[in-house]
Every structure is written in structure tokens, then in C-alpha cells.
Amino acid sequence: MKLLPDFLARPPKQWTRRDVLKLSAASVTTLGLGVLGYGCAIRQSVELSRVEVKIPNLPSAFDGLTIAHLTDIHHGIYTNFEYIDRCVQIVNGLQPDVIALTGDFTYGGKRYVEPCAEALSQLRARVGVYAVLGNHDYYVGASSVALALKRAGVTVMIDQLDRLELRGERLWLAGVDDFYYGTTDLHRLLRDVPRDGARVVLSHNPDFIEEFAAKNEHADLMISGHTHGGQIRFPWAGAPHIVSPYGQQYAAGLNRKDAMQVYTSRGLGTILLPTRVDCPPEIVLFTLRS
Ligand SMILES: [Fe+2]
Numbered sequence: 001m002k003l004l005p006d007f008l009a010r011p012p013k014q015w016t017r018r019d020v021l022k023l024s025a026a027s028v029t030t031l032g033l034g035v036l037g038y039g040c041a042i043r044q045s046v047e048l049s050r051v052e053v054k055i056p057n058l059p060s061a062f063d064g065l066t067i068a069h070l071t072d073i074h075h076g077i078y079t080n081f082e083y084i085d086r087c088v089q090i091v092n093g094l095q096p097d098v099i100a101l102t103g104d105f106t107y108g109g110k111r112y113v114e115p116c117a118e119a120l121s122q123l124r125a126r127v128g129v130y131a132v133l134g135n136h137d138y139y140v141g142a143s144s145v146a147l148a149l150k151r152a153g154v155t156v157m158i159d160q161l162d163r164l165e166l167r168g169e170r171l172w173l174a175g176v177d178d179f180y181y182g183t184t185d186l187h188r189l190l191r192d193v194p195r196d197g198a199r200v201v202l203s204h205n206p207d208f209i210e211e212f213a214a215k216n217e218h219a220d221l222m223i224s225g226h227t228h229g230g231q232i233r234f235p236w237a238g239a240p241h242i243v244s245p246y247g248q249q250y251a252a253g254l255n256r257k258d259a260m261q262v263y264t265s266r267g268l269g270t271i272l273l274p275t276r277v278d279c280p281p282e283i284v285l286f287t288l289r290s
Contacts, residue, residue: 001076004186006084007061011056013111014259022210022249024183027174029041033184037275040273040275041125043078043270043274043275043276043281044079044083044281045280046087046268046282046284047079047088047280047281047285048088048090048094048281048282048284048285049051049265049282049283049284049285050284050285050287051127051254051263051285051286051287052286052287052289053221053254053261053263053282053286053288053289054205054289054290055198055220055288055289055290056162056290057196057197057198057219057220057290058171058198058220058288058289058290059169059170059171059198059290060169061166061167061168061169061289062164062166062169062171062198062216062288062290063286063288063289064287064289065097065098065134065287065288066094066095066096066097066098066202066240066264066285066286066288067096067097067098067099067100067223067285067286067288068091068094068096068099068100068125068284068285068286069099069100069101069223069226069263069265069283069284069285069286070087070091070096070100070102070103070243070268070283070285071101071103071104071134071204071226071267071268072102072103072104072117072134072223072225072226072228072265072267072268072269073087073101073104073105073106073267073268073269074104074105074107074136074184074267074268074269074270074271075105075106075107075112075116075119075269076106076107076109076112076269077106077107077189077270078269078270078271078274079094079107079269079270081119082267083242084119084120084268085119085122086285087118087268088120088122088245088281089122090179090210091283092122092123092124095126095287096125096126096130096285097125097126097127097130097214098125098126098127098164098173099123099125099128099129100131100132100148100169100202101120101129101130101131101132101192102131102132102134102156102202102203102204102223102224102225102226102265103131103132103133103134103135103136103137103178103204103225103226104134104135104136104137104204104225104226104267104269105117105120105136105137105145105149105162106133106136106137106140106145107136107269107271109140110140110141110144110196110221113140113141113145113148114148115155116147116148117148117151117152117154118152120149120152121151121152121153121154122151123154124174125255127164128155129153129154129155130154130155130156130157130162130173130175130202131148131149131154131155131156131157131164131179132156132157132158132175132176132177132178132202132203132204132206133145133156133158133178133182133226134178134204134205135178135179135180135181135204135205135248136154136271137178138178138180141143142158142181147160151274155176156175157173157175157176157202157289158175158177158182159176159177159182159185159189160182160189161173161174161175161176161189161190161192162174162290166200170197170198171198171226171237171288172193172198172199172200173199173200173201173202174189174190174193174199174200174201174202174236175202175203175266176189176201176202176203178205179203179204179205179207179208179211180205180214182212184211185263186211186215186217187215190217191271193255195218197284198220199218199219199220199221199224200219200220200221200222200288201219201221201222201223202222202223203222203223203224204224204225204226205224205226205244205245206222206224206225206226206227206244206250206262206264207245207246207250208222208257208258208278209222209250209260209262210246210257212257212260213257213260214259215261216240218259218260219224219260219261219262219270220260220261220262221260221261221263221286222261222262222263222264223265223266223284223286224262224263224264224265225265225267226243226244226264227242227243227244227250227251227252227264227266227267228250228267228269228270228277228279228280229251229264229265229266229267229279230242230252231271231272231273231275231276231277231279232276232277232278232279233278233279234277234278235278238251239251239279246257250262250263250264251264252265252266252279263284263286264286265282266279266280266281266282267281267282268281268282268283269281
């Protein structure tokens, strides 16, 4: 007489090492996909970082000057117009003195250049809106990106210098070309700046600070993007991939090279994968202090 169905009558399965490995691999894959999926859902939860930067030689007239910073917007296949527009409104709400845009405006084709510039045309700052270009701008055509930005009322600083004047005092604002694709002559760019003049430099790539050091030039503050902070970071281990020969050194936040300070923003958009893990997008509001 049959008392139990076959599957209950069978002796319990003996787990082999192979079974355990298979189950572990499946669990890790499922967990990984879940984390990436969550990162995709929250990849546009932008954070505002308020950063005070001390510049000892900053003229007193510029003490308290604010610079709002947007970078690596990457309007395109993963980053839509509405999100950029929302970031523009956040920046305008901060009522900054200066707005700095440090390159990589699109991702996925030339057709995103004009819409991105259209969104940025709404930016408002007391002194002005300044931009430099990044490597992705060269991929779609640096001149077309620069032209679209100029039409949008942005001052494009490809190896250019601007002198801000307030109550008879000066602050020097310089923009360098992309580190990989440009041909910046730092000595020529900075030749009119007095050695003790306070200098803020816009550079897409934070590694440019090494070039300043190698050429014995100086930046009090370099404002950069490019790394996206790694885009995917792990607690305690940091980002497994940073597009820099200096690894984690300039991956994110405020860092130093000798007496120079360089801030690397995590940026707004994403590339390769539409996800951010433990690395939210960032708008920065700098306040300069003497
Ligand atoms: Fe980028």
C-alpha cells in the first residue's frame, strides 16, 4: 500500500558543493541586479552640497561669493530634459553670484546638444554663467556644443580668462580646455594673473591639477567633474572604477594637491549604465571665504 506521494517518500537531497556554489551565484546575481535596479530608480535624486572653501589670498570684497556648480549633465538616452530643468530651477533658487558648468553636456548623440542648451538658457546668476567643455563634448563636436551654449547666454571659457572686479578688488576666473582633447598652454593662459592673485579654475577633469603642479602654476580652487564619483560605490571599498590614473585621489569631494584645492562633483547624469549606487547626483554651492 502506498502511503506517501513519491516526492515525500524520497530521502532528503544531499547538497553537493556544486549545488551550494550554484545557489550562491544565483543569490549574488539576484542581489546585484536588485541593487542596480534600485540605483536606476533613484539615479536622479539629486543632492545639494554646500561647500565653504577657504582661499587665504581672496580679496575681502569676494568673501562670501557663491558659485553654483553643475557638471556631467549628459542629457541623452539616460538623462531627460525634465530632470535637467528641475536642476536648473534648484540652482536658480540658490540665487548664486556665479554659475559654473564643467562639461559633458550630452550622452548618446548630437541631437541632445540644442535641448540641453535650451534648458541651461534658463540659468540666472548675478555675475554670469560660465562653462568649459569635457571629453564627451568632443565626441559630439566641441564647436557645436560651444556655439549652442553661447546662444544660450553662457560664456564658454576654452582656455580663457575673466577678471571679476568688485570694489576695486579682483578675482581671476580661468577655464581650461579638456585635459585629453585640448592643447592648453597654462603659462600663456595665466600670464596676466599676478602671482598672488586669487584664482578659481574651471576644468572638466580634476587630473588637470597635476598639470598645474608639473608646470609650476597655481589654482586656489579648481572646480571639476568627469569622474561621476565612480557612479557605483561600495561601502568601505569605494568606487571600483574611476576614470583616472590617480585612482581615488580626485574621485569626489574636496581634495588637495600641494597648496591647491580641487573639488570633484559627482555630477548629474550617468553613462554606460543608467544607475547610481551609493553615489547620488550632486549640485554644489561653493561659498568662498578669505
Ligand atoms: Fe561625464
